[in-house]
Amino acid sequence: MIRSAIISLGLAMLMAPAIAEDEPLNPGAVAPPRLGEYPDCREEGREFTECAPAVPDRWRLAENLGLLKTRWWDPYNQNTIKGDRPIFGDDWFFVAAVVSDTVIEPRSFPIPVGVQTTSEPGQIDVFGDSDSFAINQNLITSFSLIKGSTAYKPQDLEFRLTPVFNFNYARVEEKRILYVEPSEKLNRKDGFIGLQEAFIDYHIRNVSERYDFDSVRIGIQPFSSDFRGFLFQDNQLGVRLFGNRDNNRFQYNIAAFVRLEKDTNSGLNDVTTRPRKDYVFLANLYRQDLPFPGMTSQITAVYNMNRERDDIEIDKNGFPVRPSLIGNLRGRDYDVVYLGYNADGRIGRINLTASAYYALGDDRSNIFTDENTKIRSYFAAIEPSYDRGWARVRLSGMIASGDGDPYDDTESGFDAIFENPQFAGADTSYWVRQGIPFIGGGRVIGLNGRNGVLPDLRSSKEQGQSNFNNPGLILAGAGADFDVLPELRVSVNLNHLWFHKTDTLEALRVQGAIETDIGWDYSAAVIYRPSFIQNVVFRLSGAALEPGDGFRALFDNNEDRDLYYSVLFNAVLTY
Numbered sequence: 403m404i405r406s407a408i409i410s411l412g413l414a415m416l417m418a419p420a421i422a423e424d425e426p427l428n429p430g431a432v433a434p435p436r437l438g439e440y441p442d443c444r445e446e447g448r449e450f451t452e453c454a455p456a457v458p459d460r461w462r463l464a465e466n467l468g469l470l471k472t473r474w475w476d477p478y479n480q481n482t483i484k485g486d487r488p489i490f491g492d493d494w495f496f497v498a499a500v501v502s503d504t505v506i507e508p509r510s511f512p513i514p515v516g517v518q519t520t521s522e523p524g525q526i527d528v529f530g531d532s533d534s535f536a537i538n539q540n541l542i543t544s545f546s547l548i549k550g551s552t553a554y555k556p557q558d559l560e561f562r563l564t565p566v567f568n569f570n571y572a573r574v575e576e577k578r579i580l581y582v583e584p585s586e587k588l589n590r591k592d593g594f595i596g597l598q599e600a601f602i603d604y605h606i607r608n609v610s611e612r613y614d615f616d617s618v619r620i621g622i623q624p625f626s627s628d629f630r631g632f633l634f635q636d637n638q639l640g641v642r643l644f645g646n647r648d649n650n651r652f653q654y655n656i657a658a659f660v661r662l663e664k665d666t667n668s669g670l671n672d673v674t675t676r677p678r679k680d681y682v683f684l685a686n687l688y689r690q691d692l693p694f695p696g697m698t699s700q701i702t703a704v705y706n707m708n709r710e711r712d713d714i715e716i717d718k719n720g721f722p723v724r725p726s727l728i729g730n731l732r733g734r735d736y737d738v739v740y741l742g743y744n745a746d747g748r749i750g751r752i753n754l755t756a757s758a759y760y761a762l763g764d765d766r767s768n769i770f771t772d773e774n775t776k777i778r779s780y781f782a783a784i785e786p787s788y789d790r791g792w793a794r795v796r797l798s799g800m801i802a803s804g805d806g807d808p809y810d811d812t813e814s815g816f817d818a819i820f821e822n823p824q825f826a827g828a829d830t831s832y833w834v835r836q837g838i839p840f841i842g843g844g845r846v847i848g849l850n851g852r853n854g855v856l857p858d859l860r861s862s863k864e865q866g867q868s869n870f871n872n873p874g875l876i877l878a879g880a881g882a883d884f885d886v887l888p889e890l891r892v893s894v895n896l897n898h899l900w901f902h903k904t905d906t907l908e909a910l911r912v913q914g915a916i917e918t919d920i921g922w923d924y925s926a927a928v929i930y931r932p933s934f935i936q937n938v939v940f941r942l943s944g945a946a947l948e949p950g951d952g953f954r955a956l957f958d959n960n961e962d963r964d965l966y967y968s969v970l971f972n973a974v975l976t977y
Contacts, residue, residue, distance in 0.1 A: 461487030477937070477977055485548065493551050493558075501542040502975040508535050509968040512957040513576050514841040528841065531575035532963065538668075541567040544599065555613045556605050564599035568668040582720030590719075596670025597622060598637045609647070616645040622671065625657065627684060627704055629746040631822040632757050632783060634682060634704060637671060638662055653688040661820075664864035666718035679709040680867075682819060697747035697754070704740040706819050708867060711735040711766065717865060721846040726861035726869070728844035728910065729769025734867060738763030738777050753787040753794075755825075761816060761870070769871050770808045770909065777870050779803045779816035785825060792885040798826040802856055804874025804902035808909045815872035815906065817858040821851070826879045827895035829853055830925045832945035832968045837863075841957065843910030849956070857901065859910075874902030879923075889931045897923040901952055911956070919950030941972040 464470050464480070472480050480486045485497035510532040543565055550558035572580055573589040580590040601621030608615050619642045626635040640659030646652055661680040662671045686702035693699065711733040715724035725733040742759040763777040780803045787796035805815040829835045837852035840859055850856060851863035857873050860866040879897035886892055899920035901907070907916050927943035945968040949957070 475977075485546075489547075493549055495548045497544075497546040497548065499542075499544040500977045501540075501544075502973070503540040503542060504971075504973045505536070505538040506971040507537070507969065508533070509836055510534065510963070510966045511836050511838050512841060512966075513574060513579060514839060515576060529957065532966065534572065534574040534579075536573075537569075537571040539569045540668075542598070543567070550605070555608070556615045556617065557603070558605045560601075560603040562599050562601055562603070564597070566596045566598050566670055568594045568596065568665075568670055570667050572667075580719060590667070592667045592718075594665045594668040594670055594672075596665060596668060597673045598671055599623060606645075609645075610649070612649050614646050614648070614650065616643070618643050622662070622673075625655075625659070627686065627702055628700065628742065628744040628757055629755055630744075630757060630783070630785075630824045632781065632818060632825070633740060633742065633759060633821065634684070634819040635822040636661075636820045638682070639677060640682075651690045654686065656685045658683050666862075666865065669864050679713065681707045681709075683707070694747075694749050697745055697749060700742075700744040700746075702740070702742045702744065704742070704819070706736075706738050706740070706763075706868070708734070708736050710867060715865060717862065721861075723846070723861040723865040724867060726844070726847060726866055728847050728859060728861075728869075729871070730767070730772050732767055732769075732772060734769075735766040736763060736777070736868070736870075738868070738870075751788060753789065753796075754784070755786075756782075756784045758782045759816070765813055765870060768808075768813065769869070773811065775810075776812045778812050779805075779814050779870055779874075781816045783825060794883045796881050796883075798877065798879035798881065798897065800826070800855070800875065800877040801902065802875045804904075805871050805906050806903045808871050808906045813870035814903075815858070815870045815874050816856065817860070817868040817870050817872060818854075818856060819868065820863065821854045821856060823855045825855065826877060826897050827881060827893070827923075827925050827945075829970070830893065830927045830943040830945060831895060831897060831923055832925060832947040832966065833897065833899055833920070833923045835945065835968050835970065836966075838957075840910075843907070843912070859906070871906050873904055873906050875920075876900040876902055876918075889934050891929040893927045893929070895923075895925045899923060899950075904952065907956065913955070916955045917951035919952045921950035921953050922948040924948070937976045939972075939974045939976075941970070941974075943970045943972075944968070945970075 465472060470479060474481065474483060477484050482489055483496055483498045485495040488494055489496040513530050513532050515528060515530040546560055546562045548557050548560045571591050574580060575588060577584045599622055601619050601623045603617060603619045606616040606618060622637055622639050623642065624637045627633045638659040639662055640657055642655060642657035644655045659682040661678045662673065663675045663678055665672045682704065684702065684704040686700055688698055688700045690698050710724055713724050713733060717723045725731060738761050740759050740761050745754065745756045748754060759781040761777055761779045765775045765777055768775040783800040785796055785798045787794050802816040803814050805813055823834065827834065834853065834855050838849040840847040840849040844859065846861055847859055851858065851860060854863055855875065857875055858869050859872045860869050877897055877899055879895060881893065881895035884892045900918045901920060904916040904918055908914055923945065925943060925945035927941060930940045932938050947966045948964065
């Protein structure tokens with residue numbers, strides 16, 4: 403039976419009509435090469451690639467087959483200007499990005515009444531109207547030219563340029579806050595173009611089959627000395643050698659930076675002026691899965707060499723920033739070395755971030771004695787958290803040492819180089835977000851810096867010098883994040899703040915018995931991402947500071963405020 407079936411099938415095939423040579427079996431499909439259409443490589447002794455049929459490159463094959471159509475404005479599908487395929491050659495890619503970052507911010511904090519004049523004649527109190535309002539708009543553009551296919555290995559070469567276009571507006575209700583001249587208005591509009599990145603990244607070599615590597619980056623570049631931005635997180639001009647070993651279990655950085663001057667009102671790099679005489683040298687080493695699996699440890703050494711003793715710098719609004727108008731009002735040189743350990747990761751179900759620094763060095767001119775003094779101070783912070791379903795609960799603790807005797811030969815207050823802490827609520831927190839003026843005992847001095855946690859009594863985080871004669875800080879807090887919806891997160895935070903030591907404040911204010919209690923900091927934030935994407939992010943946060951006895955001793959005023967507030971609306975649109 404099987405034999406007769408095979409004979410019948412053979413006869414049917416012989417009697418079937420022949421298929422035309424040009425008739426495709428699958429309409430729309432790419433036809434295979436015809437027999438004899440291409441030379442036989444074996445006969446001519448050539449490589450197959452020399453005589454294979456020419457086809458579109460693999461990056462554009464899908465488009466040429468009609469499977470997709472690219473649009474320059476669509477970042478979600480294959481796009482040449484988003485680095486999805488070469489812009490020229492086989493491995494040169496171009497990546498463009500545009501980010502609109504908008505901040506609208508009503509807030510209140512203690513504001514001094516101008517000595518020469520006030521907006522309300524007859525007002526004789528030290529403190530004026532504490533309400534103010536700010537708008538900040540950054541348009542961040544970034545352009546990168548990259549050589550190398552980076553799917554499985556590091557890039558060979560990168561050129562990057564990131565100009566930022568800024569507009570800012572501020573309004574206060576007192577004179578000599580926005581401008582040094584009392585004749586100026588109570589509001590200020592300003593704009594600036596800063597250069598936040600301009601570097602060349604060169605891949606020196608691969609050192610293993612798994613692409614452990616050494617690279618060097620030269621130019622204006624972002625850098626953070628630790629996981630949470632406690633010591634030095636900025637975009638500065640420098641050279642950085644970095645790489646990894648042992649299948650990426652070790653990573654290292656060796657870098658040197660010269661700090662650029664910052665624009666006063668936008669905080670962006672001002673490359674039109676001479677760089678500062680402020681230098682940062684650092685080296686750090688990361689090790690994954692140490693001391694526990696899932697935990698990354700880092701050891702770091704940072705040397706800050708400042709030589710601005712003879713500099714006189716007036717900011718854009720007419721206020722002196724170097725030397726700062728505190729203590730003896732004289733310029734300073736200093737050398738300080740920070741030795742640190744940082745950890746980030748998890749231990750079982752517990753997420754953990756920890757940081758510790760010890761600062762030692764010399765200050766050439768103590769602001770109280772004008773003598774050479776030693777710098778000996780410390781800092782420690784820890785933030786454990788626990789995830790349960792759609793909620794994360796966290797605790798926060800921090801101590802930055804304060805100076806207990808401003809007239810001795812040791813400065814014990816801890817200060818950073820350029821902090822931007824992502825900790826204890828970050829800029830949702832009132833204390834971290836708002837820079838509070840130190841009224842009395844210093845002119846144009848902040849008790850703390852904007853987007854900073856340390857009460858360092860500097861003229862400016864962006865343009866001032868570090869100051870190790872400060873009261874230090876103790877922080878204890880708790881918070882939680884709730885992923886209410888995939889696109890909606892709600893965060894709450896509660897911190898209590900104390901000065902570590904108040905001797906420096908008492909000496910500067912000529913005021914005894916200042917308590918250490920700063921107060922309670924309450925904050926909450928809502929983050930909304932339409933369609934679950936990171937390209938459109940809206941954030942609305944509110945925070946309040948309920949002053950404690952120490953804060954009231956410094957800033958008790960005619961308004962008798964029980965709360966100072968901070969409201970922040972932030973919209974980030976990314977292409």
